Amino acid sequence: MSTQSNAPTTEDIELRSEIDRSLRHPVMFFFTSGAAWLAVSLILGIIASIKTHNPAFLGEGSFIQYGRAFPAHINALVYGWGAQAAFGVMIWLMARLSRQPSRNAGTLLVAGHVWNLAVILGTVGILSGHGTGKHWMEFPTFVWPVLLASYAAIAIWVVISFRVRRGDDAAYISQWYILAACIWFPWIFLTANLYVNVFDVHPLMAAAINGWYRQALVLLFFVPIGIASAYYITAKITARAVYNYSYSAGGFWALAIIAPWAGFHAVMGSPIPMFLQYTGAAASMLAAVPLIFAGVNVLKTTASNSEALAHSPSLRFTVAGIFGMIALAILGVILAHPDAIRYSQFSLAGYGYDILALYGFFSMCMFGAIYFIVPRVTRREWLSRRLIRTHFWFSVYGVLLILLFCTLLGSFQQGAAQENFNQPWKQAVNSTYPYAVGTTFAWVAILWANIFFFIHLTLMWLRLGRRSSHPTLLNRDHSALGPHGAEGDIDELESAQA
Amino acid sequence: MTLKSFLIGMFASFGLAWLCMIAIPTAKMASLPPVKMSGEEDAEFYQRKTTGRVLNGAQIYAANGCYTCHSQLIRPTYLGSQIFRKDVAGVSNADADTRRETHYDDYRGEEYAQLGLTRMGPDLSNYGYRAEAYAARTGMTAEQWTVAHLYNPRNEELQLGEQGEEIDMSWSNCPSQLQMFEDKDLVGQGDSLAININTTAMTQVVPREQARVLTDYLLTLKRDSALPESMNNAPQNAGAAATK
Numbered sequence A: 001m002s003t004q005s006n007a008p009t010t011e012d013i014e015l016r017s018e019i020d021r022s023l024r025h026p027v028m029f030f031f032t033s034g035a036a037w038l039a040v041s042l043i044l045g046i047i048a049s050i051k052t053h054n055p056a057f058l059g060e061g062s063f064i065q066y067g068r069a070f071p072a073h074i075n076a077l078v079y080g081w082g083a084q085a086a087f088g089v090m091i092w093l094m095a096r097l098s099r100q101p102s103r104n105a106g107t108l109l110v111a112g113h114v115w116n117l118a119v120i121l122g123t124v125g126i127l128s129g130h131g132t133g134k135h136w137m138e139f140p141t142f143v144w145p146v147l148l149a150s151y152a153a154i155a156i157w158v159v160i161s162f163r164v165r166r167g168d169d170a171a172y173i174s175q176w177y178i179l180a181a182c183i184w185f186p187w188i189f190l191t192a193n194l195y196v197n198v199f200d201v202h203p204l205m206a207a208a209i210n211g212w213y214r215q216a217l218v219l220l221f222f223v224p225i226g227i228a229s230a231y232y233i234t235a236k237i238t239a240r241a242v243y244n245y246s247y248s249a250g251g252f253w254a255l256a257i258i259a260p261w262a263g264f265h266a267v268m269g270s271p272i273p274m275f276l277q278y279t280g281a282a283a284s285m286l287a288a289v290p291l292i293f294a295g296v297n298v299l300k301t302t303a304s305n306s307e308a309l310a311h312s313p314s315l316r317f318t319v320a321g322i323f324g325m326i327a328l329a330i331l332g333v334i335l336a337h338p339d340a341i342r343y344s345q346f347s348l349a350g351y352g353y354d355i356l357a358l359y360g361f362f363s364m365c366m367f368g369a370i371y372f373i374v375p376r377v378t379r380r381e382w383l384s385r386r387l388i389r390t391h392f393w394f395s396v397y398g399v400l401l402i403l404l405f406c407t408l409l410g411s412f413q414q415g416a417a418q419e420n421f422n423q424p425w426k427q428a429v430n431s432t433y434p435y436a437v438g439t440t441f442a443w444v445a446i447l448w449a450n451i452f453f454f455i456h457l458t459l460m461w462l463r464l465g466r467r468s469s470h471p472t473l474l475n476r477d478h479s480a481l482g483p484h485g486a487e488g489d490i491d492e493l494e495s496a497q498a
Numbered sequence B: 001m002t003l004k005s006f007l008i009g010m011f012a013s014f015g016l017a018w019l020c021m022i023a024i025p026t027a028k029m030a031s032l033p034p035v036k037m038s039g040e041e042d043a044e045f046y047q048r049k050t051t052g053r054v055l056n057g058a059q060i061y062a063a064n065g066c067y068t069c070h071s072q073l074i075r076p077t078y079l080g081s082q083i084f085r086k087d088v089a090g091v092s093n094a095d096a097d098t099r100r101e102t103h104y105d106d107y108r109g110e111e112y113a114q115l116g117l118t119r120m121g122p123d124l125s126n127y128g129y130r131a132e133a134y135a136a137r138t139g140m141t142a143e144q145w146t147v148a149h150l151y152n153p154r155n156e157e158l159q160l161g162e163q164g165e166e167i168d169m170s171w172s173n174c175p176s177q178l179q180m181f182e183d184k185d186l187v188g189q190g191d192s193l194a195i196n197i198n199t200t201a202m203t204q205v206v207p208r209e210q211a212r213v214l215t216d217y218l219l220t221l222k223r224d225s226a227l228p229e230s231m232n233n234a235p236q237n238a239g240a241a242a243t244k
Helices: A010-022 A024-053 A066-098 A105-127 A143-163 A173-198 A203-238 A245-261 A274-286 A288-302 A306-311 A313-336 A338-344 A349-378 A385-419 A425-461 A490-497 B003-030 B054-063 B127-138 B142-151 B209-219 B235-243
Strands: B181-185 B203-207
Touching: A010 A024, A010 A066, A010 A349, A024 A066, A024 A105, A024 A349, A024 A425, A066 A105, A066 A143, A066 A173, A066 A203, A066 A349, A105 A143, A143 A173, A173 A203, A173 A245, A173 B003, A203 A245, A203 A274, A203 A288, A203 A313, A203 A349, A203 B003, A245 A274, A245 A288, A245 B003, A274 A288, A274 A313, A274 A338, A274 B003, A288 A313, A306 A313, A313 A338, A313 A349, A313 A385, A338 A385, A349 A385, A349 A425, A385 A425, B054 B209, B127 B142, B127 B209, B142 B203, B142 B209, B203 B209
Parallel strands: none
Antiparallel strands: B181 B203
C-alpha cells in the first residue's frame, strides 16, 4: 500500500493533484448520480416494504404495486447506486495507485451518461410492467447489452491505467482486487444474460444460473471493490502498511477459487442436479474464509489507532463496512446450511442477505471512500461533522435492525410458520407482519441518513464545500479557530506551505 | 505476482468453476433423455401434457412480480414440509393421493422456472386445484374466482349465487391488479367474467386480455401428473394416480 512514513515530496503532491483534477468530473458524476439512484431506490424500497404490511398504501396503482416496486428498488440499488459507486472508486483508486492521470475523462463521462440512461429505461420498464421476472435481471432485455457496452468503455481505462502504471513493478493488493473485479464482472454478467435471456436453456437451469449470478455479483464484484477500497483507506489514514501481505494475497486467491462455485443453493430443493445445489451451498459457506481473512487483515491494520478511527469519517465508515463484511460471511454460512434452507429459502432472509451485502458492507465501504475522495477531487472540505454523524449512525441502526430483527429472527419465525402445515396459511402471513414493519422502519432510518448524505454530496459537487486545508474530522473539540482549524483558500494555504 | 501469473490464475479459477457449474450442466439439462413410465417393454414414455396459454401467461406473471411473493416449488421432504400442506402439492382425498414434489418437466413451455423469492403468499404449484375448490365453495367457476381474486385479493364478498359460502380473505397482503381491468358498457347478458361489484345498470368491470391470459396460465398450474416409476418417490400412490 502507499504508506510513505516520510513526508511526500512536492513532486508527489503535484502528481496527486493532477490525477485528482483529471478525474474530477467523471468521479463526481458517478458519485452524485449514484447517490441520486440510492435515494430513488430507498424511496421505492420504503413503498414496497410498506405494501407488504399495508397493501393499500398510496392506492392500488399498477406502477407502485409491490410486484413492480420491489424489483425496481433492488435493480436501482444494484445498477444505479452500487455499480456507479464502484465505478467512481475503481477509476480513482486505480489512477492514484498507478500514479497515472486520466486522459479519458470525456469517454468516462459519456459512458456514465449512457449507463444512467440505461438504468432509467430499465427502471421505468419494470414499473410500467415490462420486467423480465428474473431477480436482479428484471430490466427489459434490451437494457443489458447497453449496460455491458458502457461498462466496457469505463473498465477498459481502469485496465489501461494499470498497464501503464509508474514506479515499481510490484502492484498493491487493492490494484489486484480492482483488476480482478474488472475481469469478473463482464464474465458473470455476460454468462448470466446469455444463458438466461438469449440461449434456449432448460427453464430450471435459467433460474439456477440467475441464483448463481446474484451470488457471483456480490462475491466477485461488490466484495473485491469493497475490500480494495478498505485496504487503501485504512492503510492511507493510519499511515501504516497492510498488516500482513501474505494474508491479503491468500485472501484474494481464496476468493478467486471459492466464489465462482457459490450461489446454486438459491434453488436448493428444485429438480436440478444435486451436486450443483450442494456445491453451491458448500462454496457459499466456504466463501466466509476469504472474507474473514480480508476483514481481519483490515481490522488489524487499524488496530491501536483508535484516535484515527474516532475522528476520520472515511475510516469509521470503512471499518463499519468491514464489520458488515464479517457479518455477511457469518450470515452466508448460516443461510447456506441445508438445515437452515428449510426455513430461510422462502422467507425474508434472502432479502436481508442482499441488503447486508449491498448496504451494510458495500455501501458503507463506498461511503468511506467517498468521504476520502471527494474533498481531494473537488479541493473542498466536507461542510458539517453533524451531517456525517447522522449519516453514519442512522445507516448503522438501519442495517442492524434489518440484520438482527428481520433477517435472523424474522426469517426463521416466518419459515417455521410456513413449515407448520397443519395451520392455515393466514398464520404464516400474520407471523411475518412485525418483521415487515421492522423492515419499513429500517428503510426509513436509512433514507433519513442518505437524505443528508445526498444534500452534503450535492453541495460538494457544486464546489460549495469549505475552502480549508483542514479535513473535516469527527472530533468534538472546540477552539477559537472553529472546529476545523484556520479557514482560508486551500490553494493559497498549500502554496504557503510549499 | 506478475500480470501474466495473475491472469492465468484468474482464468483457471473462474474457468474451471464456470465449466463445471454452468456450461456442462446446462448443456446436459438441455437434452434430457426420455424416460419410460415403467420397466415394461411396451411402456409409454413420460410426457407432461399442458394446455392453456402457458408462455405468455408466465410472462405476465413475471412482469407483475408475482414471483416476489409466490413460489412454484414443492421441495423434497428433507428440505421442507409443504408437501403435507392441504392442496399445495397435489390432491389428497379418499379416492386419490397425487401429492408429489416438483419434477424437472413441470415447467414445460415456460422460458424461466419461476421458483419464487419468498412465500409471503402461498405456493402456486397446484393453484389450479385450489381455485376449483374455492370456486365450488363460493358458487363460482374457477375462472371467475381467479379473476375476482386478481381484481381484489382482499375481497370479502367473493360469492356468486345464493348457495355460495363467503370466504374471509381480508388478511391477504396481495396487491390487486387493477390495471388488468376496465369498465365496459353492458351489452346483452354481459361478460361472464365481469366482477360482481362496482357494476351499475349500464357498465360492468371486465378483465382485459392480460387478466384473461394470466388466469388461463394460473389455472394450468396442476403439477401433480403421475411420474415414471423410476422417478416416483411415493410408489404407493402410483396406482391411484394412474386410475385418475
